[in-house]
Amino acid sequence: MERVKTGIPGLDEIMNGGVPKGQLVLLSGTCGTGKTTICGQYVYQGLTKFGENGIFLSFEDMPDNVKKNLKRFGWDFEPFEKQNRFDFVRYDPYHIEEVFDILESNVREIKARRIVIDSVSALGLHVRDKAELRRMIFNLSNLLRKLDCTVIMVSEIVPGSAGISRYGVEEFVTDSVVVLYYERNEFTFTRAMQVWKMSGSDHSKKLHPYKITNKGIVVQPGEEAFMRRK
């Protein structure tokens, strides 16, 4: 099985070598768990280490804001934008059907191999009907599969909820799922992640601690985190 290395220290190890090429990965977690950082790191590593072009699609945050935050980790996307190897697409989720065409032509133009979507949770702000929303996420995932890229799709979990995604549908339309946790252990907060599922491949089943450092995310593949389960 061909793998796409995220280039995120430790993450490829717990994914048995990386994301299976062409897969759609759900990355979910509560706020502040590092979802946007992982997205930026994945695309930046693609550009700088693996010669893979990328697209960052945002339904909420403004490009300048996200780019400014990611630059603090030392990831400057601007030169790659100028070379037409990277594009930051901010799209209003109000006209979601149009984003399909835009994304498709962007992928073609940039020759993107990596796409990140941050995040599908924002779609719910514009679409109240649950069935409609699920259909939308389903359509989006179908489109992404056709684009022949390896994709990370973010979903934000509401704190305290028992689910692993916002709308309870994202984990069924994606091939792999990585869940990020941020929980209190008596006196300290622990960050940990787990590969929840991975289509057609083995992976670590453990809960692994990770850190957000000034150089980005670092996962500890040899360590196991212990958390109070709800």
Ligand SMILES: Nc1ncnc2c1ncn2[C@@H]1O[C@H](COP(=O)(O)OP(=O)(O)OP(=O)(O)O)[C@@H](O)[C@H]1O
């Ligand atoms: N330079 C840095 N060094 C260390 N930690 C940092 C740095 N920058 C950000 N962080 C940590 O990363 C967290 C935010 O990460 P990020 O924005 O990727 O999370 P997120 O899951 O996307 O959040 P949200 O749900 O708000 O979108 C901050 O709360 C902070 O703890």
Ligand SMILES: [Mg+2]
């Ligand atoms: Mg974010």
